Amino acid sequence: MKKRFLATISAFCFALTLTGCGNDKNVVVDQTVQTEITLSWWGNDTRSEYTLAAIEEFEKLHPDIKVKCSYSEWSGYEARNQVRMISGTETDVMQINVGWLDQYSPDGEGYYDISALADTVDLSNFSEDVLEYGMRGGKLNAVPIAMNAETMYINKSIYDKYGIDIPKTWDDLFEAAKVMSPDGIYPMAGADKSMWLTLVAYGEQLSGKHFYNENNEITFNAKDFQNMIEFYGKMVNEKVIPLIEDYQKFNMENGKYAGSIGWVSDALNFYKNVIADGQEVVAADYPVIEGLPSGTGWYAKPATLYAISKNTEHPQEAAILLDYMLNSREMAKYQGIEKGIPISTSARNYLDEIGKLSGLQYEASLVMENNEYISSMNSLIENSALFNDFIDASNLYLFNKATSKEAAEQLYEKYCESYDMAK
Amino acid sequence: MSNKSHSRGHLKAVRRIQITMMLGFAFLVMAAVLAVMVLAVNKTDAVLKNKVVSMTSSLSVQMKLNLSGYMNRMETIATLAFGEKESYTYDATDPNNDEYEAINTEKVISDKLFSLCIMENFVDYGIVYRNNRTVGKLSNGTMSLFGEKMFEELSKMVKDPRSQDGWFTGYEGDFRRIYYVKQVHENAVLVISFYANELSEVFDNPETLSGMQIQLVDGNYKTLYSKNGKEAGTPLSEDIRSRIEGHDSATAMDNEYLVSVNKCNDWYVVCYIPTQKILAEKNEMKRYIYMAGVIAMVLAAMLGMYLSWLLTKPVKYMVSELDNKASTDRLTGILNKLTFEELAGTTLQNSLNSEHRAMVILDIDDFKRVNDTLGHAAGDKLLAGTGGVLRQVFSDDDYLGRIGGDEFCVLVNSGAQSEEEFVEHIKNRCQALNKAFHDNSTAAEYGYQVTASIGAALYPKDGKSFEELYTACDKAMYRAKKSGKDGFTFYDEKSGDA
16 A cells, blocks of 8 residues: 555656646846957948958857947047047057057057967968067057058049140149149049148158158258148149048049049049949059159058057957958958058968959059158158148138248147157 | 356446546546646747737837937937037038138038047038038948939938938938938038948847847838848838738737837838747747646546546445345355346347257255254255255356245256257256255255256247246256156156146
8 A cells, every 4th residue: 555655646746747846946048148349440431341241250250259340431530549548448459540559559558469469360471570560669569451652543544535644743743734624624632631641742852851750850840831831722723633621532433533642542442433434543653843753752651550459358359350350361352452452461362362462452552562762651640630730721821811931830830839840 | 157157247347337437537637637738838828929929029119219219319419510500500502601711610510520420430420512512521432322413312301391300221222321311501411321230239139039030111111221131122021011011019929920010210110030930939838738748647547547446446346245145045155036037037038049058947856854854954954055066067157046945947058069969968967967966965964865856948949038948947847846756857848848
């Protein structure tokens, strides 16, 4: 009887176990926790679109990492970056301008030391000379992506239409303006920073000195600025260029601008549709004063660099993303030569392998790489306040609010208040 | 046949009841478990579906709130541009503008816009004038998209007459950017845009609902944005549209889809997922419940059967005992008169003419003398011994009964194949009975040799019913008595039995 009783009880217990009675455990469902890191860059539509697509692919390759993106056009980005750097809210991985290394990390403490992440970021793709651009205080603060320079793009089809050769000197451009301006066409055009560097090039050619000396002091005096302002006024008045404020990119597409000053990395951004339309665009020599070799007064610099925040909470994940951005075939495929020809050997080899090292941008890179007279840029020259003040002074002259001398002296005084000036 | 074989019939009946009880109990238990299980599953089903619908509805509302919040933030940023007087008083198309002043004013407006949008991922943030002059940032993509019709086309997108603004995307089939435009004055519109890709953050649904498809559609149910990005520009699938058309805020669930819609400005946020996918766990759970239920049913049925067996076991024993007691003549151990007549009668009634049966009656000669001379105890002993003699002579298949004080009757059920052999078999049994009776009632024991007269009648020849056969047999027995007792005779019409 006892056996029967035990068997009965056992059967009931078994049935209860099966039906789950008495199970009052708390329910805990674990969600996959992704490590969220942030990435920022500046650039045009094309860059933003391909970078977003590349990041989507990165997230598929690394499902445990979520990348939050922050991007805008250049001018917006510069201000945003400043706010973030000062407030300590900069993104984990960021595209930076070479000038910011001196601004935010003169001693190498402003950014993460990437050499500490060399196990993840393959730095063997970069020569020591190249990495030197990103070194501050013995620490690798940033890795350059590509080299860049302001380039003279000429719509050869328009020039041919007027029977004009591709310009080599400033005089050639003034001659071209005489022929083209009756039709409302400008031989060249440029946005604010590009025109600033163009005018600096002219100033250096005229004065025979670099804008900055080795001590990061401005060497130009009031007379040099007066020459630049007058030259800018002459170019505007003789219809070589439109006013900087009137510059509209779409005029390159409708043929109103027969030439343009822009970065190597801007080639496709400017001319993709024009080339697709069957017109021929070439990367011309850097314009100079008659008698000087092409390249004099012009500058090349690392196009942009990638840095990692010194405050990052996820250096390993940031390093994985950085390596992807610099060296991966996936990113190389998306980026192509949009930022210039990549410095990373693996990215460059892959682009060569898939036949992407060609076209206008590649030609512009070759013009830059093959030029013996082009100088290495001091990043301070790209400071937007520097050229905004110059444009304001130029407008005083252009709109007859002051003489060129007065405007130049005002500008020089302003620079003296804000920057180190050579004695 | 003895009382043992007779009791089999009753026991069979009890066993039938026992089996019926066990099966009935098992069936009832199984039916009860099944009913509880089906009810529980259906109830759980309904509760779960309601919960899923409710949660999806919440998710959909959350998506709508996210989008609404995102759009409101952009509208607010656009409105803040009006904090700078120049932004709404300056008109770049005014021919009386001083060019120098105009440049400086545009710079002020530009700076204001930059400061407002400094932390936003905006593609465009600027003011476009009727002459297509722009202040602020207008991307190459937007410039190329609208070309020289920029002001004209952007102005058309201002739909709300009160706030003078509007949202749009998909111009010329380009869904990459989402635009917000706001009329500044008759010659200027402010435009802000962001990549549609930004909505992936807005529509970021929880991992547990990762299969949920989220689409933003316009008033004509054309897709403006979808989480996988491939449907932009295509109409919302008819399957989904038919379930939500005409609703501003609703959630619907049927066997195919769970769909939820919420209106945001003039657009709709549509979330949907195949029902099978969202309820996959429920179906898994259902299978588990049914599996556990079946096991529980089997166990319960087995337990029920066991308990029924335990319950009916003593009853069966009692019935067996009672049956024995009711059908048996206590003195002789063979069937009593009533039981014998019932069994024999039923057997004969159900017999075929081709079957061979015989009835044998034994009547003790001068039994009264035994009682009178030796007492009733001796008489009882003789009767008890006669029961033993019958059991000894006949087989278990034959029915043995005491049908009177000193009268015994046997229905012989089995016999030889042919009639001759059967008759021979009965003769042998009668001779054996006579001899055995002699051996059991010797003079040494009872003071004289007690004898018995035996009569036999054959079925169906001498009678078919119990009464007919008994009458024939009785007559044969009396003829034996008349012929000098201590012998046996077969019923014979010719001998005057008839």
